[in-house]
Amino acid sequence: MNENQIPITSSELANLWMAYQEKTMIIRILTHFIEHAAGEEKEFLLSHFQQSEKHVAKIVNILQSEGAATPLGFTEQDVHKGSPKLFDFYYDMIYLHMMTKLESSLYALFASMSYRKDIDDLFMAFTAHSQAMNNTTTQFLLQKGILARPPFVTMPKEVSFVKDKQYMNGFHLFSDTRSLNTVEVSLIHHTIETNLVGMQLMIGFAQTASTQEVKEYLVKGMNLSKKIEINLGEFLRQSYIEPPATHAGKTTTSKTPPFSEKLMLYNTSLLTSFGLGSNALGGAFSLRNDLPAKMTLLANDIYSFARKGGEILIKNGWMEEPPQIEDRKKLTK
Template sequence: MTSGVPITSSELANLWMTYQEKTMILRILEHFIEHADNEEKLLLQTHYNNASIAIDTIKEIFKQEGAVIPIGFTEEDVIKGAPKLYDYMFDIMYLHMMTKVEMSLYSLFCGMSYRKDINDFFINLTAESQEMNSQSTQFLLEKGVLVRPPFVSMPKEVHFVQDTHYRSGFNLLGELRSLNTIEVSLIHHAIETNLVGMQLMIGFAQVASNKDVQDYLVRGMKLSKKIEMDLGEFLRKSFIEPPATHAGKATTSKIAPFSDKLMMYNTSLLTSFGLGSNALGSAFSLRNDLPAKMAFLAKDISTFASDGGRIMIKNGWIEEPPQIEDRNELTK
């Protein structure tokens, strides 16, 4: 499989991060599959099988390179037989959200891979996550669970911005201008993701055994709600209803199907993804009030991420990534 060319630091890092994420996904899916209906189980099992193959591929590369196999997340991080933690359709909503994360990660990793076999590996993972996201999207739409972004009239003419008021968020009459389609799409995406993330953390908080973890997850739940409310207000001012769904709620179970370590890692991963999405929204918005709001939210998200890291370090839950050789001794 190898070409005789050693793997680079970026390739090693990206394989290592993928191993962490994929082993976590396996544990989550094991709980979901245990309680899934037949229709849902088919999608979940497909993603489970793909993740298992990816993990085996990474193990083989590490063995060939003489690298230690990471621990990641094991059978100790999932409790078989635990009651269902989330109700109707949450498992597919979670899959839909996580494949968005995976599409972003793996396409980025493709551009950071130079050895052909590793580049091909991430190209394949990108395609798998895209296909799974497409399937989960169509599944949720057919079940009436996923809300489409608003439909708009098709443009008939090309216009250019004529006044700097466009950037300030106001039109030539001094009235707050309506959002453009780019801004609506970014807001819709952020709200959709946070709605699922909020329910995820509600369930996690109910079953966490560590009090610090429980308090932290409650903070995450409230932060997701704040993001949803603040960004939703931009849509409401343009007479657009924010996305919402009747499905995918946390149950009342107090019995943990996952370890606190796994729940904290999953929260950390989604928080990092949220920061990236927030930056994207700020970069492409042409209304100054929207990036300003996102900057305030980014500060809250960043603080939340930092506090989570401290909890994970305190409990010994962060596996250290591969380290560059320390050359400082040579300079002494």
């Protein structure tokens, strides 16, 4: 049997379905950004837009060849063309930088869960494109003086091993307890950076939401991002390191929604899931007991926020159901 004639697995179907949701969403977000962009900035946005459209077409082709229904995802009805600019001063590139970082992680995971060669190749291509675009946006934002680099450190001159259990203790002022190591700093920096971008996104979404329940939920998301930044930023300050910050990428005063509430909630849900994963990673790789403890508390807040978002999506009929495994229990009744 030809490799591509082997039926796709449940995990491959699930990942194609999730990729379709994310890809169609990013196309709608980029539609608004491109409408208000110019020059090199517009070229980068168009490049990701066009490549995402090609990726969606490939997903549809595989699903159709398997006799599977094409998901609805997000359509032109989820973006309102002609709406005033919602974000200013390179936020579109800051957002693309964050989303391609998310995509790189997501599609690399999907590739590792693929067994049929054409699907594995597909997700590897998705990953490569997202990584390339993330590098492009990184260099662009650095050149514009917008992206804050992680702190520089003195290079180690020798290999050392931990000899004292005190290494795992949290920070205490005027004690011998250690400061953060570079692994911990890198994970905290990453989490703060993404939450600063997410906070501006929540502000823009909240001020254009048309229903009170969605507006209040997005305001909670804004406050949660701020809480995470403040709590984790304090760990950096205790080690005399300033948390990342940027003067760019602010929300305009527009109250006209460029996106549907369904799209805004899905984008929020996607970033919340990403935040839970980053939080778990940060806690797992830290050997200072106070950092995982703080991240566990924050994870509880993130999970509660995510669950509430799911409830709103379901209540309004906005949550598209993933492909379902056949219920074998029905055969016994």
